[in-house]
Amino acid sequence: MKLSKSVWQTYKEVPAEAQIPSHQLMMRAGLIHKLGSGLYTYMPFAYRTVRKIEQVVREEMDKVGGQEILMNVVTPGELWQESGRWEKMGSLMLKFLDKADRDLCISPTNEEAVADVFRSSVKSYKQLPVNLYQINTKFRDEIRPRFGLMRAREFTMKDAYTFHMDYECLDREYEKIYQAYENIFTRLGLKFSVVEADAGAMGSKESKTHEFQVTAETGEDIIIFSDEAGYAANVEKADTKRVNLEFDKIGGELKDVDTPNMGTIEDVCNFLKKPEHHSIKSLVYSAITGEDEEIVLIQLLGDDELNELKLKNFLGCEEVVPTPENKLAKLGLPKGFIGAVDLPQPMRVIFDQAIDLDAFYVTGGMKPDLHKENFCPNKHVKEKDVVDLRLARKGDLTPDGKHVVDEKKGIEVGHIFQLGDKYTKAMDVKILDQNGKSMHPLMGCYGIGVTRVMAAAIEQNHDENGIIWPKEMAPYDLYFALIGKSDEIKETADGIYEELKAAGFDVLFDDRKAGPGFKFKDSDLLGLPIRVVLGERDFKEKGELEIVIRRTNEKLFVKKEELISKLKELYAQY
């Protein structure tokens, strides 16, 4: 592609709302155009990248027996009503009525649609396993879309769905797709972690589920891992063990201690000269399901944090949120000084399992500016639940207690789930088994955020000058810049451009009327793997062209005759 013929505009400034590198760089490099809130148009270079990613995904999915279909962007509400998710999906699903007053939505995910496709096409166990996938537009109606493509409202996803007679078959296909995902992200040149995840609302508790996380400092997810142990889990799912478990087993009588204006664990423990884990942190949460709300009191060691997902899973409710302050006041619970003794009314109390229930702790005194010492859960709280509630963190031990874990940040680009028979049961999808009996097949679902992969790749691969594309997804392989004005050098450039293309390279030819500074800046910003510069002076004097490797900024000069072979070598190494 000749740049003189292409619609490409780079920008010096980016809107203030662009806070992360991928958003900033894609705006600066003119790769995306914001059409509206959370709505981005992919400009020609970005769309080349999208299609390259799609192609890798497609090839690897096909290799494991996937069959590509195209389901609908707009899905009838009745399918969601059949599965029971019409109400449950929450407000991220954009719902509306058509002209005939039928419920419709823009699909954020397609379990219902694919189950409907399946039940009309597959009747017998002999046809299983089935692996259907699509690459299609999705929509999530985020109220505050942000981070560019990372949390756009409209985005492209590959979603695959498998169907099985039994868990053995589901496990086998799951494993194949797990492997396909590893191949995909490896081919795309990304550093990634596969982590255990929480199945959440998607499947049953026992179902396997893994996330594929591109590691990047700007990631929103925290990965708890130990390379030695081969352990990695999303912090929400991680069930690591905490260290620092020496508690006060001597204690004494429960007693009040004045703590004026000391509303934090840190203040109180400093004042009392105790380690923070000799105190109990009390959190009040509202567990919400539909119209129902239950208030629960959470007890954690002073230096631990709550893993809300674990709480939600334990309670089996739809949502957990910290009870708002004005409600606390109404309930007679003094924020900053809450504890599990002297509760103003009966309330479910849930202890994190890391707490030694026979040890003694500092805890809230249930009056402003008051704490209590020598609070002993087993002595002072009669009815209680004890479960794993704490958030894993760096320094914990792996679940087997053998290795210390570390943490890093990641961007979720893929997620695979075993769904079991949740959807086939709800929608009464049946097939005949070996004995001619009808049964509900098991399902798996497997997503890749195609456009998110592009953004994640940039988060992981950039420097102060711009993007550094992994070569499999770079819009072009080479940035070929002509620096010179004579007709002669232009002709030479045209010839080299044709040779490069003939050699199999995707070439972006910067034939614009502009100086080297301008061109090299654009080149660095766009981040193609290799820049080739035909400089009139160098070429006339020495017959040489300059090659610059984007990732390392390494520069070398080659004779024209050696250009192609050298580029092939360098490109293979990139």
Add this chain to the structure above:
Amino acid sequence: MKLSKSVWQTYKEVPAEAQIPSHQLMMRAGLIHKLGSGLYTYMPFAYRTVRKIEQVVREEMDKVGGQEILMNVVTPGELWQESGRWEKMGSLMLKFLDKADRDLCISPTNEEAVADVFRSSVKSYKQLPVNLYQINTKFRDEIRPRFGLMRAREFTMKDAYTFHMDYECLDREYEKIYQAYENIFTRLGLKFSVVEADAGAMGSKESKTHEFQVTAETGEDIIIFSDEAGYAANVEKADTKRVNLEFDKIGGELKDVDTPNMGTIEDVCNFLKKPEHHSIKSLVYSAITGEDEEIVLIQLLGDDELNELKLKNFLGCEEVVPTPENKLAKLGLPKGFIGAVDLPQPMRVIFDQAIDLDAFYVTGGMKPDLHKENFCPNKHVKEKDVVDLRLARKGDLTPDGKHVVDEKKGIEVGHIFQLGDKYTKAMDVKILDQNGKSMHPLMGCYGIGVTRVMAAAIEQNHDENGIIWPKEMAPYDLYFALIGKSDEIKETADGIYEELKAAGFDVLFDDRKAGPGFKFKDSDLLGLPIRVVLGERDFKEKGELEIVIRRTNEKLFVKKEELISKLKELYAQY
């Protein structure tokens, strides 16, 4: 692809709503799955065809300088408000509010979006012409979607947009894309006509616009054409000349004639023994713009029909509809007996230009069961408009009067328009011209209904047994059927399957446990260009395989050694 591993189900029965061959055959062949009203999922084979069509479109668009982008399926309402089309688009555009109460729609077309992309990326005349295109999902909220993919609500379209400094440049690019479209439909193996069309609401009256019509008996469009004259136009646009212009120039005094129960032209002319074109047909129409409604009286020769589009263009209103009967009664206009004399109230009267205004006609008598003879427009109607209103038909003459036209039916699969500066003016999109002055660039837009092309291809190419795919868009090139059960023949079949693939063919291998009748029926229904049959008996006895050409049903036997070369030859000829 082995059929034993694929999700494919054919059907004997189709739903009653499937009325046209493409809809029936795609349902029977299990190519599409109806997810909801006007919402179809493309099953694996159909999606292969969609992607093949897309690839041809992409290649030809790229050849004429098109740059592929991906705009949004969901577009912000504010862009449509800016262009003034938010209200005008009518109810086919699906509009809704997002969670933050912002107007959104699912794009039926993207002039506004592309103009927004353009104004942020292109600043100078030097960058023109620009040709941006996308292949994306579109949605039209038809109240009664029908004919399967032909009038589906969700569909895939290629829409391209060009930008220009002047009409010379617009004409040049328009011509290139016209040529690209001819290449596309030729490569896709379709018989098609390029016809003059009406620009309608899209551009100005002078702007060029052409439709690409796949000819098929089931087409909804009528094409008026003369191959000798190189003339073809959509009947709505055709400005042919009528023949049969000998009128009654003698006449006499205007007089009443009783015509009891004769409410049709035919009845009256039979009774009076006059040719139908010696009578005037009176039609009452409501011309609607917003809340405004004007009633007009149309005068046509008795054997002519009204071209509503010509009327609408002449009046410049938003819509024209026949005035409903109850309203006619209120206005004192007796249906079946209306004429332009003795109007109960002042009313605009519009004569078709084919009427000789000095001749004498039978016309309605303005009372039930009454007509008038010797009605002479120039004598009896003072104020009148005279314009071209009649619908062209077979037997007319080309506009130059030299050739007789015929008519045929077509399916519109492509439409190209010169938009002029309509959108760039409305949205104040500007660029700098050669003199540094800002101006509104001209636009062109160019659509292809990708999924409709698939349906149109079937309308044009099928027989009683099923689809007959043009080879460029067939899901696979070959249907390779194994008829035999021994392990030996299965092994041979596997070997041949691999050889066929290695030879570059897309092969669908019917390795299912089923008999020849079942397999051949499915094969005919699916309609791949060539069927290869490995029959155990024939192969053992004579070492031969059978080849069947789908389009001609021609059969031949070849030795295994000659299979590949014979297939290559036959496929090249297909």
